Amino acid sequence: xxxxxxxxxxxxxxxxxxxxxxxxxxxDQLWGLAVAWYATRLRPDSRxxxxxxxxxxxxxxxxxxxxxxxxxxxx
Amino acid sequence: xxxxxxxxxxxxxxxxxxxxxxxxxxxAEVPAAYARLRAQRVLVLEDDGVSIRMAPPFSGVPTQHVAxxxxxxxxxxCAWDVFGIIAAMxxxxxxxxxxxxxxxxxxxxxxxxxxxxxxxxxxxxVPAAHWWDxxxxx
Numbered sequence: 450x451x452x453x454x455x456x457x458x459x460x461x462x463x464x465x466x467x468x469x470x471x472x473x474x475x476x477d478q479l480w481g482l483a484v485a486w487y488a489t490r491l492r493p494d495s496r497x498x499x500x501x502x503x504x505x506x507x508x509x510x511x512x513x514x515x516x517x518x519x520x521x522x523x524x
Numbered sequence: 525x526x527x528x529x530x531x532x533x534x535x536x537x538x539x540x541x542x543x544x545x546x547x548x549x550x551x552a553e554v555p556a557a558y559a560r561l562r563a564q565r566v567l568v569l570e571d572d573g574v575s576i577r578m579a580p581p582f583s584g585v586p587t588q589h590v591a592x593x594x595x596x597x598x599x600x601x602c603a604w605d606v607f608g609i610i611a612a613m614x615x616x617x618x619x620x621x622x623x624x625x626x627x628x629x630x631x632x633x634x635x636x637x638x639x640x641x642x643x644x645x646x647x648x649x650v651p652a653a654h655w656w657d658x659x660x661x662x
Contacts, residue, residue, distance in 0.1 A: 450601075450602035450603045450647075450648045450662065451602045451603050451620065451624040451646070451647055451648075452623060452624065452630050452644055452645070452646060453623050453624060453625055453645050453646075453647055454625070454626055454628050454643070454644060455606045455643050455644070455645065456618040456643075457646055458623055458624075458625040458626060458645075459625070459645055459647045462624055462625040462647075463649075465625075466649075468608075468649045469649075470647075471528050471553065471647060471648055471649060471651075473645045473646070473647060474645060474646040474647070474648075475642075475645065475646075475652065476632070476638075476639045476641075476642050476644055476645075476646065477639065477641070478646075479603070479604060479607055479639075479646045480607055480634075480638035480639055481607055481638075482607075483581075483604060483605075483607035483608040483610070483611045484578075484611045484615075486555055486581075486604075486611075487581050487605075487608035487609070487611045487612045488611045488612065488615070489612075490528060490580075490581065490612040491525075491528055491529070491532055491612050491613075492613075493525055495528075496564070496566075497560050497564060497565055497566055499549075499574070501637060504549075507652075512532075515651070515654065516565075516651045517651075517652050517654060518651075518653060519652045519653055520653055521653070524657070
């Protein structure tokens with residue numbers, strides 16, 4: 450899970466590393482993920498989102514498709 | 525909670541003895557507690573079985589991702605977690621990292637509404653269903 454200066458830099462890195470280009474995430478979307486996962490992490494009742502909750506979080510941020518499905522077996 | 529409180533307050537990983545002291549439990553109970561946290565996917569240990577590698581979003585070892593919050597500098601496990609530390613610490617701070625392709629530094633102020641608009645992108649090579657196959661690689 451890495452940062453890149455632009456979408457073009459992602460494509461260059463993926464080509465060099467021999468990995469597929471996956472869905473690109475804007476920083477405002479990443480902030481939404483961070484808040485959903487971790488805003489309560491220091492509270493006693495904190496817990497990691499479960500698969501269905503993960504799907505809802507991803508969809509709410511516009512991150513949909515098999516890549517974001519925590520139970521998918523094809524990508 | 526003792527593990528996370530320690531990270532938040534000190535910006536470094538706790539030893540098993542420090543966890544036991546914070547939780548007011550015998551040190552002998554710490555390994556079983558670590559195993560429960562691992563099963564919940566909120567803790568990853570080093571190969572020695574006692575040192576904390578990851579207590580997401582906190583990293584027990586230095587990384588290229590640094591969150592600056594509450595006057596401290598925290599190492600994060602990845603690009604997602606460096607934002608996550610800021611979120612966990614109240615939503616205000618700064619992120620320091622880099623572009624993995626060019627090594628250009630990234631320095632972002634984070635306000636409660638999130639980071640400023642930017643052309644920077646986040647990329648994860650591993651699909652969500654496989655993140656925990658090898659979470660350190662992910």
